[in-house]
Amino acid sequence: xxxxxxxxxxxxxxxxxxxxxxxxxxxxxxxxxxxxxxxxxxxxxxxxxxxxxxxxxxxxxxxxxxxxxxxxxxxxxxxxxxxxxxxxxxxxxxxxxxxxxxxxxxxxxxxxxxxxxxxxxxxxxxxxxxxxxxxxxxxxxxxxxxxxxxxxxxxxxxxxxxxxxxxxxxxxxxxxxxxxxxxxxxxxxxxxxxxxxxxxxxxxxxxxxxxxxxxxxxxxxxxxxxxxxxxxxxxxxxxxxxxxxxxxxxxxxxxxxxxxxxxxxxxxxxxxxxxxxxxxxxxxxxxxxxxxxxxxxxxxxxxxxxxxxxxxxxxxxxxxxxxxxxxxxxxxxxxxxxxxxxxxxxxxxxxxxxxxxxxxxxxxxxxxxxxxxxxxxxxxxxxxxxxxxxxx
Amino acid sequence: xxxxxxxxxxxxxxxxxxxxxxxxxxxxxxxxxxxxxxxxxxxxxxxxxxxxxxxxxxxxxxxxxxxxxxxxxxxxxxxxxxxxxxxxxxxxxxxxxxxxxxxxxxxxxxxxxxxxxxxxxxxxxxxxxxxxxxxxxxxxxxxxxxxxxxxxxxxxxxxxxxxxxxxxxxxxxxxxxxxxxxxxxxxxxxxxxxxxxxxxxxxxxxxxxxxxxxxxxxxxxxxxxxxxxxxxxxxxxxxxxxxxxxxxxxxxxxxxxxxxxxxxxxxxxxxxxxxxxxxxxxxxxxxxxxxxxxxxxxxxxxxxxxxxxxxxxxxxxxxxxxxxxxxxxxxxxxxxxxxxxxxxxxxxxxxxxxxxxxxxxxxxxxxxxxxxxxxxxxxxxxxxxxxxxxxx
Numbered sequence: 001x002x003x004x005x006x007x008x009x010x011x012x013x014x015x016x017x018x019x020x021x022x023x024x025x026x027x028x029x030x031x032x033x034x035x036x037x038x039x040x041x042x043x044x045x046x047x048x049x050x051x052x053x054x055x056x057x058x059x060x061x062x063x064x065x066x067x068x069x070x071x072x073x074x075x076x077x078x079x080x081x082x083x084x085x086x087x088x089x090x091x092x093x094x095x096x097x098x099x100x101x102x103x104x105x106x107x108x109x110x111x112x113x114x115x116x117x118x119x120x121x122x123x124x125x126x127x128x129x130x131x132x133x134x135x136x137x138x139x140x141x142x143x144x145x146x147x148x149x150x151x152x153x154x155x156x157x158x159x160x161x162x163x164x165x166x167x168x169x170x171x172x173x174x175x176x177x178x179x180x181x182x183x184x185x186x187x188x189x190x191x192x193x194x195x196x197x198x199x200x201x202x203x204x205x206x207x208x209x210x211x212x213x214x215x216x217x218x219x220x221x222x223x224x225x226x227x228x229x230x231x232x233x234x235x236x237x238x239x240x241x242x243x244x245x246x247x248x249x250x251x252x253x254x255x256x257x258x259x260x261x262x263x264x265x266x267x268x269x270x271x272x273x274x275x276x277x278x279x280x281x282x283x284x285x286x287x288x289x290x291x292x293x294x295x296x297x298x299x300x301x302x303x304x305x306x307x308x309x310x311x312x313x314x315x316x317x318x319x320x321x322x323x324x325x326x327x328x329x330x331x332x333x334x335x336x337x338x339x340x341x342x343x344x345x346x347x348x349x350x351x352x353x354x355x356x357x358x359x360x361x362x363x364x365x366x367x368x369x370x371x372x373x374x375x376x377x378x379x380x381x382x383x384x385x386x387x388x389x390x391x392x
Numbered sequence: 393x394x395x396x397x398x399x400x401x402x403x404x405x406x407x408x409x410x411x412x413x414x415x416x417x418x419x420x421x422x423x424x425x426x427x428x429x430x431x432x433x434x435x436x437x438x439x440x441x442x443x444x445x446x447x448x449x450x451x452x453x454x455x456x457x458x459x460x461x462x463x464x465x466x467x468x469x470x471x472x473x474x475x476x477x478x479x480x481x482x483x484x485x486x487x488x489x490x491x492x493x494x495x496x497x498x499x500x501x502x503x504x505x506x507x508x509x510x511x512x513x514x515x516x517x518x519x520x521x522x523x524x525x526x527x528x529x530x531x532x533x534x535x536x537x538x539x540x541x542x543x544x545x546x547x548x549x550x551x552x553x554x555x556x557x558x559x560x561x562x563x564x565x566x567x568x569x570x571x572x573x574x575x576x577x578x579x580x581x582x583x584x585x586x587x588x589x590x591x592x593x594x595x596x597x598x599x600x601x602x603x604x605x606x607x608x609x610x611x612x613x614x615x616x617x618x619x620x621x622x623x624x625x626x627x628x629x630x631x632x633x634x635x636x637x638x639x640x641x642x643x644x645x646x647x648x649x650x651x652x653x654x655x656x657x658x659x660x661x662x663x664x665x666x667x668x669x670x671x672x673x674x675x676x677x678x679x680x681x682x683x684x685x686x687x688x689x690x691x692x693x694x695x696x697x698x699x700x701x702x703x704x705x706x707x708x709x710x711x712x713x714x715x716x717x718x719x720x721x722x723x724x725x726x727x728x729x730x731x732x733x734x735x736x737x738x739x740x741x742x743x744x745x746x747x748x749x750x751x752x753x754x755x756x757x758x759x760x761x762x763x764x765x766x767x768x769x770x771x772x773x774x775x776x777x778x779x780x781x782x783x784x
Binding site: 003005007008010011012013014015016018020022023025026031032034035036037038039040041042043045046049052055056059072073074075076077080104107108110111112199201207208209229230231232233234235250251252253254255256257258261263266267270271329335340 | 395399403408418423427429431438447448465466496502599626648649653658659732
């Protein structure tokens with residue numbers, strides 16, 4: 001096996017403003033923490049870091065749930081962990097689908113051998129609670145699941161209403177918060193959410209690789225009542241509970257340096273304060289929308305259903321989608337996201353997540369976008385920067 | 393939810409020499425690479441890094457297998473990925489068990505609903521090929537699986553003989569190389585191995601969080617012939633093949649900074665050269681054993697079956713295991729591993745993996761151990777350092 005080491009040089013990434021659907025830019029402190037020397041997963045110093053990480057994560061989820069940990073995989077591993085622990089073969093799960101990540105949930109339920117009831121909502125809209133109620137009420141499913149913020153469309157569903165439907169009907173309520181945790185208020189205890197999971201690379205602004213997850217009391221009871229073993233050994237929450245809890249029962253080797261970075265990202269969130277952080281995300285979102293609409297472009301999602309951290313902008317007629325994204329990346333170092341599935345070629349997905357959610361990002365993006373679409377013959381309305389900077 | 397941010401201070405780990413069963417110490421270059429700015433998982437620069445990482449990993453596995461990638465989880469995720477893709481409910485798997493990680497494989501096979509045939513070997517010994525042949529021959533299992541280097545005991549099984557049994561009987565051969573990859577010669581194509589997986593935190597000396605895995609042609613054919621979908625969406629190798637291959641079909645968001653570090657760790661291995669690296673591991677192992685035996689202690693595993701990167705030392709009568717490990721950690725910053733399962737309290741597991749496998753580590757450990765066991769009244773034989781340093 002020959003290999004020329006000269007083909008594999010030292011590389012350092014170009015400067016990027018990460019305004020796609022995630023990852024977002026990481027604070028330098030987070031990256032520095034990841035570069036701290038690796039220590040043993042059973043070292044008392046690392047055990048203390050595990051404990052503190054759990055405490056900080058409970059603060060972020062606004063929960064008292066003991067089982068609140070980062071799963072050792074990306075957000076999709078969190079989705080799988082949530083579903084595979086709650087659903088046994090034959091259990092009925094009602095899955096809300098208004099985008100790519102709802103579809104992913106249905107695929108996982110089917111692999112588990114669960115009985116799937118799919119509630120289809122419009123892509124680019126919040127889930128309609130009436131549709132959901134109809135699917136759950138009078139039936140006896142085990143679980144209702146929804147993606148809080150659909151990363152594929154920028155739509156945000158109303159957890160409060162959906163949670164009350166779940167309570168009313170006595171079903172477990174499972175929520176995907178991959179995009180929303182750390183960017184908008186999701187007090188999971190207050191909202192009556194039984195299982196919630198997220199990813200680290202969006203509003204938490206830590207590199208991808210971990211999935212924060214939290215199981216409430218009803219979910220733990222359901223876990224303890226299971227008849228079949230959890231299909232996944234790696235994601236078995238009963239075993240993970242014993243590993244992260246006081247027993248410290250060896251399960252797998254935690255991804256130590258990722259957890260260093262995650263703890264630091266959570267410290268940054270705690271320093272800023274949740275309320276301040278949510279306000280910042282909302283304000284920069286409003287600034288972006290003001291600028292975009294002043295330019296004569298429009299948003300996909302109706303105002304009241306928009307995610308502040310992920311902005312779906314309709315691509316105007318006659319504009320070359322791919323060329324715009326390439327020009328933004330190569331000319332300005334700005335990454336934005338393309339549309340997915342039925343929305344491919346129809347929207348741009350512009351993230352304002354965590355560390356990236358600043359007025360500076362908004363203004364640079366608006367300026368760059370203006371330049372790029374002008375070069376394709378589009379005539380943007382004047383005053384976008386002024387519109388964005390006057391938002392308070 | 394109240395939280396006092398002052399309870400969560402900036403932390404930096406104490407200096408540790410990681411001589412346990414993994415993680416090993418990481419080269420500073422690897423840690424620096426992990427701290428490079430995160431970029432998008434679809435950024436052309438990151439796609440190039442993915443390609444290079446696969447090429448470097450093929451070099452390390454000594455394989456032409458196209459599907460050779462790091463799975464986005466720790467070594468246990470690699471084990472689950474290997475088994476869950478190869479075994480369908482009802483498929484028979486013959487699993488060799490001579491330590492904790494063989495047991496783990498049997499648990500995973502059972503969760504999948506596979507038909508388990510367990511071949512029990514002695515803990516602390518290589519698997520006996522005759523026992524294995526008896527379990528496979530004349531039957532028609534789908535797969536034979538073995539842990540190459542049992543991290544729980546320090547024993548190394550003979551892949552060449554086991555592989556010929558698998559070929560003879562027409563079954564797939566699956567090997568756990570979590571501890572051995574990067575430390576001893578495992579040319580998987582030459583050895584006729586169909587599926588191999590490893591971890592990053594042992595002889596590769598990258599923090600834990602990824603699991604290098606490689607599927608050969610027979611394994612890919614078995615994957616393509618499956619009737620049931622792979623139980624795990626997250627670890628579905630068919631989807632991962634499309635994500636890591638030229639299609640770049642979005643599956644999950646790769647753990648970008650972990651992959652930076654992994655690529656750098658692979659570059660270090662390529663620079664050293666495989667042969668040099670394996671020689672280094674062997675020499676330092678022999679130095680350690682010479683010192684240990686001169687001190688009057690003995691090894692658990694017979695000489696010919698020993699792993700060079702994981703040394704199981706029998707704990708002498710009357711010595712307080714826990715106190716020794718604590719004194720080594722607190723007095724000298726040296727981490728070693730305890731025995732597991734039936735070997736708890738009976739052995740110490742001393743790693744000499746990757747970046748940690750140096751004569752410097754061996755000498756510091758011997759000196760520290762001598763001091764610590766003397767303080768418990770043990771009288772070590774003289775000349776351990778001389779014995780270690782004269783090994784060539």
